[in-house]
Structures are given as structure tokens and as C-alpha cells.
Amino acid sequence: MTKFTRREVGFGLGAAVAGSTSAASFAIAQGAAKVVIIGGGPGGATVANQLKQGEPSLDVTLIEVSKVYTTCFFSNLYLGGFRSYASLQHNYDGLKKLGVKVVHAMATDVDTQAKQVKAGGRSYPYDRLVVAPGIDIKYNSIEGYSKQVAEIMPHAYLPGAQTQLLKRQLETMKNGGTVVMVAPNNPYRCPPGPYERACMIAHYLKTKKPKSKLVILDPKKAFSKQPVFQEAFGKYYKDIIELNLTNEIDDYAVTKIDAKTKTITTKAGKSWKADVANVIPQQRAGEIAHKIGLADGDWCPVNAENFTSTKVKEIYVLGDATVAAEMPKSAFSANSQAKVVANDILAALAKKPKFAPNFRNTCWSMVAPNDSVKIGAGYLPKGQKLDPVGPFVSKPGEDAALRKQTFEESIGWYDGIIADVFAKAPKKG
Ligand SMILES: Cc1cc2nc3c(=O)[nH]c(=O)nc-3n(C[C@H](O)[C@H](O)[C@H](O)COP(=O)(O)OP(=O)(O)OC[C@H]3O[C@@H](n4cnc5c(N)ncnc54)[C@H](O)[C@@H]3O)c2cc1C
Incomplete structure (x- = not known):
């Protein structure tokens, strides 16, 4: 398999690597191209999974403070008595098996000049940085x-x-x-x-x-x-x-x-x-995004075509931390955005074909046993905005069979997205 070295990457990317001619970046200019991802939720973990699936020789480091990710999605079903707490919890073993270096530490700072992330007393150099820290509570x-x-x-x-x-x-x-x-x-x-x-x-x-x-x-x-x-x-x-x-x-x-x-x-x-x-x-983007200067007010503006920051060059930011209007802040959105980000990185670092960005979201909500409703749309980028395409929403008066089907769809979605985010084998049956 072709290995893409940081030197080769530098030719393709111009300023991205060759432009940072500091001693630090020169000293690490050997070996596989490095991607560092901060945040192992549906945004960050999906990027890690997609990158490793797309180009196993990439050096991918996921920095996530928690050893176990507990989903907010479906946590309401736990409150209602429809789901166990354990069913919301997922580890990073699947990603580790794929070769993602999972570091359980808090990323505390990023040196955007030297291209290094500081976490747990160590520095992690990168060619590409992805920031997906979710939200902080105000x-x-x-x-x-x-x-x-x-x-x-x-x-x-x-x-x-x-x-x-x-x-x-x-x-x-x-x-x-x-x-x-x-x-x-x-x-x-x-x-x-x-x-x-x-x-x-x-x-x-x-x-x-x-x-x-x-x-x-x-x-x-x-x-x-x-x-x-x-x-x-x-x-x-x-x-x-x-x-x-x-x-x-x-x-x-x-x-x-x-x-x-x-x-x-x-x-x-x-x-x-x-x-x-x-x-x-009220909420705002996770602290690290503010520390790096990615936020404008509470949230991080992005170029909607690839979720690069409009504030700091060569950094991707995605998921709940972003302003991605009209896309809502959801796990489905973060997972969809992550695929576009991974594709953009694979095109740059591993010369993979680049597909036109195309985003999707659906949010299901359970309202009673066997009765769920949904809302969703596709989205196409337009500057810093995402225009909805083909929006749909459940209507009052729908029959019980349709609502039951919507509920079952939501269960399938949960298992599917967990497999897609954490590189887990999809649940059978
Ligand atoms: C009650 C509720 C119900 C929901 N239901 C749904 C639903 O049905 N469908 C749906 O699609 N969405 C749902 N969501 C929304 C969904 O949970 C979020 O949109 C999604 O988790 C966003 O993903 P993310 O990757 O952007 O952020 P997060 O999931 O928050 O992940 C960010 C990760 O980054 C880590 N992190 C942050 N800062 C650092 C740092 N400095 N260093 C290291 N690690 C760091 C955090 O520990 C966290 O694991 C729901 C949310 C809530 C609250």
C-alpha cells in the first residue's frame, strides 16, 4: 500500500506543511501524514473511523477525555424507562482495532504555528487538525x-x-x-x-x-x-x-x-x-474551540463546503460546536459533517477522489410507546450556510402503524450510527 509521507503531503498542500518551516515542523517531517482529532463524539470519532477506513496508512490520533462515550441521543428513552443506561455507553475499542491512536486526555491548547496539540502533558503534531468538542453549558x-x-x-x-x-x-x-x-x-x-x-x-x-x-x-x-x-x-x-x-x-x-x-x-x-x-x-462551543480562536461569539463559523474554520486556517471544526445553519445540532448532523471532513482530508492527504459535499439529518423523537415522530432534510452548502433540500416532518393524525414504523426506524438508526461512529460491528436482529 502506498504510504503518504509528511514530505509528500507538503508538496500537495503548499502552505499546509511546507509553509510551516519552523524547527518543530521540520523535526517531525518524516513518517505517515498525521491527523489529530479533538473530541470523540459522533463528529470526531466518525472522522477517525472514516480516515482509517479510507487510508489505513494515515497516522490518526483521537484525543478524547472520556474512556467511555455515553450518548445524549436516546438518553430521554432512558429517562422514560425504555432503555438501560448501559445501552447508551460505548468504548473506543473498535477504533483502536482499526489503528486509531486513542489518547484519553484533555486537549488543553493548540499551537497553530507549530501545529501541535497539547494534551495530558504531551504534544501531538499534526498535518491536519479536526476540532469536534461538542458543547459547554453557559x-x-x-x-x-x-x-x-x-x-x-x-x-x-x-x-x-x-x-x-x-x-x-x-x-x-x-x-x-x-x-x-x-x-x-x-x-x-x-x-x-x-x-x-x-x-x-x-x-x-x-x-x-x-x-x-x-x-x-x-x-x-x-x-x-x-x-x-x-x-x-x-x-x-x-x-x-x-x-x-x-x-x-x-x-x-x-x-x-x-x-x-x-x-x-x-x-x-x-x-x-x-x-x-x-x-x-444556554450553550456554546466546547472550551477548546474558544481557546484556539475558532469561535465568533458562542459558536464556530465554518465554510459549509468542507467545515474548515473561517477563523483559523487549516483547522476543521464540526458537530455541535459549529454554526451550521440550517443544519440542527444533532448526532446525525455531526456524523454527516464528519464524512465530508474525512473526504476532504483524504483528498488532500491521500489523493483520494473528492465527492461533492452532501449533508443529511433526521431527528427522531419518541413521544409514547411505539409512537415516534421525525423531522429531516438534505443540505447543500452555500457559503457559510447549508440550504435544506427536500425537508420532511411527521404530521399530526398519522396512523399508529406509521408511528410504530418511525419508532422502529429510530432504533435502527441508533444501532447504525453507533457502528458508523465507533467502528463497531452492527447489531444483528
Ligand atoms: C437529551 C438529548 C437528546 C438527543 N437526541 C438526539 C437524537 O435523537 N438524534 C441526534 O441526532 N442527536 C441527538 N442529540 C444531540 C447529540 O447528542 C449531539 O448533537 C451530538 O452528541 C454532537 O456530537 P459532537 O461530536 O459534536 O459532540 P459531543 O457528542 O459532545 O462529543 C464531543 C466529545 O469531545 C470531548 N471533548 C470536548 N473537549 C475536549 C477536549 N478539550 N479534549 C478532549 N476531549 C474533549 C467530549 O468529552 C465529548 O466526548 C441529543 C442531545 C440531547 C442532549
Whole structure:
């Protein structure tokens, strides 16, 4: 098999390697071309998988702080009792088997001149850098909220312990208790996520604690898949869910939280006392993206045709950390973007054919047993924007068989994307 050395890569890429003539880059100018990826979620891990599948001789390093990745996607089904916590957890063994060097450390800085990533006290040189760190929570977007308060009033919007905490709180809450969900303003991770979660929490309450209520406080006037979610709220959870959307009279943006009394106050001055509070604040690109200078405000702008940063040359940034409007922040989107990024890198470093970028997304949401809805589109790049092509969305009044089929489709998608991200053999049956 042809090995592409960093020297050869330098000829093809001009400034990319040959342009960085520092002693450091000269000293590492031997061996296979190096790609370093920060973040091993659906964005970063898919890039690693695609690169190794596409050109095994590439030297691919994936820097991911966690040894086990817990998916946010389908975590709502865990809250509803439809999925075990273990089923959300995935390791990096498949990628390691493919030859990806997986480093479990926090990337703390990048020297973009010398082209090196610092992580765990070591430096990792690169010819191409991919940054896919997901989101950070903006704790200070609500007065009284903080990382410490999140241990009492979980956001459950980063995977793992937060979701388990919310589930425990629901399980220990009295029958007749009030759950308050604070929804975020756009843009945020997984636009239908809070409303699928509302259905799953309400399902749990309906079956285990039927005297309880779920109050949603929402700063928005409208939300993703609203007609089908509202249909589900009315059909399945009529006496449980109270949806408060911002309107001309009341602004339901939450401005203040008192963690001691679990009191939540909106902009209009109305207050709710919660037994369990699920507070989902505003979000921004993961810290490392800000440190490198990839962000403009909260998020990282990209050239939509290949997800290179518009702020720092020769760095790819993808997934939730980016501004990829109209594409929503979803695992499906991150996985789709990763394929375009990997193709772009393979074309540059391994002289593979370059296909025209073509993105896709579908977001499924489970609203009740055997009843799921979906929204999706294809996307074509236009400058820094992605134009939707052939959008589709579930409609109110669809028959039970179609909704069951949509649910089954979503299960197939989960197994498929996990195999595609983590280089796992797809589940049989
Ligand atoms: C409740 C909920 C439900 C959802 N449901 C769906 C769904 O049904 N379908 C769907 O498509 N999407 C869904 N999503 C959205 C999906 O989880 C995200 O869009 C997706 O995880 C984004 O992938 P990413 O790779 O950009 O970021 P992430 O998945 O967040 O991965 C980033 C990784 O980078 C690591 N990292 C960050 N910084 C560093 C650093 N400096 N050094 C080392 N490692 C670092 C993190 O540990 C993390 O593992 C849902 C989200 C939530 C919250």
C-alpha cells in the first residue's frame, strides 16, 4: 500500500506543511501524514473511523477525555424507562482495532504555528487538525444557576452523570410532585430534545406517579416538531404536561433560580416551586474551540463546503460546536459533517477522489410507546450556510402503524450510527 509521507503531503498542500518551516515542523517531517482529532463524539470519532477506513496508512490520533462515550441521543428513552443506561455507553475499542491512536486526555491548547496539540502533558503534531468538542453549558446564562447548582437542578444536557441524577430525582420524587423543565433559547443542542424529554418524563409520571405534573417554561414562541409534540401532549399527557410558551402577554424566559427553595422565576416575574427541576441553560462551543480562536461569539463559523474554520486556517471544526445553519445540532448532523471532513482530508492527504459535499439529518423523537415522530432534510452548502433540500416532518393524525414504523426506524438508526461512529460491528436482529 502506498504510504503518504509528511514530505509528500507538503508538496500537495503548499502552505499546509511546507509553509510551516519552523524547527518543530521540520523535526517531525518524516513518517505517515498525521491527523489529530479533538473530541470523540459522533463528529470526531466518525472522522477517525472514516480516515482509517479510507487510508489505513494515515497516522490518526483521537484525543478524547472520556474512556467511555455515553450518548445524549436516546438518553430521554432512558429517562422514560425504555432503555438501560448501559445501552447508551460505548468504548473506543473498535477504533483502536482499526489503528486509531486513542489518547484519553484533555486537549488543553493548540499551537497553530507549530501545529501541535497539547494534551495530558504531551504534544501531538499534526498535518491536519479536526476540532469536534461538542458543547459547554453557559451556567451564568441564568441568575442563580451554576455548576454546583446543576448538582441539585440538573440540566442533563451533557451525557452521563447528569442524566442519571435527573432519573434518580424523578424516582425519589413523591407522587403529586411538580417537575419544572426550563427550556433553552435557540440555538442549542438537539432542538426537539427538551420536548422528547417532556414526553418521556410525562410517560414515567403517568405510569408511576400519576398525580404529578410537568411544567415547561420556554423562552421561545415555537419549537421543532411543535404540532406533533403538542398532539402527543394532549393525547397522552393531558393532565400532566403544562406547556408555557412565550407569547405576546407573557415571557417565560427563566431569569432567576433559587436553588435553596427550588424556586424558578421567569422574566415576567412569575414563579414556580419545583420538586424536581430540569434546567437547560444556554450553550456554546466546547472550551477548546474558544481557546484556539475558532469561535465568533458562542459558536464556530465554518465554510459549509468542507467545515474548515473561517477563523483559523487549516483547522476543521464540526458537530455541535459549529454554526451550521440550517443544519440542527444533532448526532446525525455531526456524523454527516464528519464524512465530508474525512473526504476532504483524504483528498488532500491521500489523493483520494473528492465527492461533492452532501449533508443529511433526521431527528427522531419518541413521544409514547411505539409512537415516534421525525423531522429531516438534505443540505447543500452555500457559503457559510447549508440550504435544506427536500425537508420532511411527521404530521399530526398519522396512523399508529406509521408511528410504530418511525419508532422502529429510530432504533435502527441508533444501532447504525453507533457502528458508523465507533467502528463497531452492527447489531444483528
Ligand atoms: C437529551 C438529548 C437528546 C438527543 N437526541 C438526539 C437524537 O435523537 N438524534 C441526534 O441526532 N442527536 C441527538 N442529540 C444531540 C447529540 O447528542 C449531539 O448533537 C451530538 O452528541 C454532537 O456530537 P459532537 O461530536 O459534536 O459532540 P459531543 O457528542 O459532545 O462529543 C464531543 C466529545 O469531545 C470531548 N471533548 C470536548 N473537549 C475536549 C477536549 N478539550 N479534549 C478532549 N476531549 C474533549 C467530549 O468529552 C465529548 O466526548 C441529543 C442531545 C440531547 C442532549
